[in-house]
Amino acid sequence: MNRARYLCLFVGFCLPSLAHAHLVSDRFGDFYSGLLHPLTSVIHLVPWLALALGNGVQALPQARCMLWLFPLVVGLGVVCGLFMPPGQSLEFGLIATFGVALVAVAGRALPAWVWVILVSSIGVLHGMAHAEPALEGRALVLYAAGVTLASHWVMLSMTAIIYWLCRRWAWCVIGVRALGSWILAIGVLFGGYRLLV
Amino acid sequence: MRLSSRLRLFWFLLTLISFPALGHTDVGVAGGLLSGLIHPVKGLDHLVAMIAVGLWGAQLRQPAIWLLPITFPLVMALGGLAGLAGLPLPGLEIGIAVSAIALGLAVGFAWRAPLWLAGLLVALFALFHGYAHGRELPQAADPLAYGAGFVVATGLLHLCGIGLGALAHWPRGAQWVRALGAGIAVCGGYFLLAAAGGAG
Numbered sequence: 001m002n003r004a005r006y007l008c009l010f011v012g013f014c015l016p017s018l019a020h021a022h023l024v025s026d027r028f029g030d031f032y033s034g035l036l037h038p039l040t041s042v043i044h045l046v047p048w049l050a051l052a053l054g055n056g057v058q059a060l061p062q063a064r065c066m067l068w069l070f071p072l073v074v075g076l077g078v079v080c081g082l083f084m085p086p087g088q089s090l091e092f093g094l095i096a097t098f099g100v101a102l103v104a105v106a107g108r109a110l111p112a113w114v115w116v117i118l119v120s121s122i123g124v125l126h127g128m129a130h131a132e133p134a135l136e137g138r139a140l141v142l143y144a145a146g147v148t149l150a151s152h153w154v155m156l157s158m159t160a161i162i163y164w165l166c167r168r169w170a171w172c173v174i175g176v177r178a179l180g181s182w183i184l185a186i187g188v189l190f191g192g193y194r195l196l197v
Numbered sequence: 198m199r200l201s202s203r204l205r206l207f208w209f210l211l212t213l214i215s216f217p218a219l220g221h222t223d224v225g226v227a228g229g230l231l232s233g234l235i236h237p238v239k240g241l242d243h244l245v246a247m248i249a250v251g252l253w254g255a256q257l258r259q260p261a262i263w264l265l266p267i268t269f270p271l272v273m274a275l276g277g278l279a280g281l282a283g284l285p286l287p288g289l290e291i292g293i294a295v296s297a298i299a300l301g302l303a304v305g306f307a308w309r310a311p312l313w314l315a316g317l318l319v320a321l322f323a324l325f326h327g328y329a330h331g332r333e334l335p336q337a338a339d340p341l342a343y344g345a346g347f348v349v350a351t352g353l354l355h356l357c358g359i360g361l362g363a364l365a366h367w368p369r370g371a372q373w374v375r376a377l378g379a380g381i382a383v384c385g386g387y388f389l390l391a392a393a394g395g396a397g
Contacts, residue, residue: 192277
């Protein structure tokens, strides 16, 4: 190729236009929106990690049960949230869910019924909080499915990793406790900031 | 293309007087997280005290090796709350300096304190460090990300101390660890003098 062709090629690279191969704004856009919303929001992701840490130290039947229960109650919460007026109390509820890190700090399994109640209440709260972004004109089913899948993916992957590691190396339980203490500390500071400042 | 030496000199001088582009300003979640992560590392008084906690924990071994680094961030958060609430805490800088001295001396003398006493001391010092962080929290770009950043940085500094403290398993390494502790105590002495000078 001569120099003029190289130049044309270079100019062509400098002027790209979007390919629009994945039309997020069409069809499944609301699904992707629901999928990404909890994963890109620290206030949702951090308590979910705390929940997964706690789930990793539970007995196997409870941990398994939580893998389907949590996404279910999150999805339910999204639907419930549409009929609830948005309020500041929901944000305080979300901050309170950082407290689940206490289970990880303790590094002990809870009685099954306590764990189910805890997981259900946290799931509903987070689901309701996900319904807050304006859903008018959106496909609710797709959005709720996205949020539900994100919750399932986070719980499944994190619980599996923690469960597997903790059963093989004893020091991993110490790591879970340390991570739990970090999340609890973050929650205390953030909660304090929201309440006091 | 060959540039003349004058043109090269001109270009070189231009690079010396350039201004930062500020393409990435410290705003939003990323900015808050970054400033929180950097904060304990930038402040030498925080840095040495947090490393000393890890070192001491490693010297005391199980269960202090994990109990002290878990106690510190939790109580630090409570101290942060006190700072946010604006509760008075006299002698803040002195308390932080004393924490470096006391923890440095504990490592330097390889003090085998009872677990409850070690936990109590670390918790007391964590209050001062947390209070200082709490006072600075309202200026953060994103409070949640800032809090997450500095709690994680604190934990990683403890981990760094534990890693260095692992040297104590070897006789020569144990001496190095004790020397590190003495160095931290000396740093603490300097901070104390600086705080006393500032107060005076």
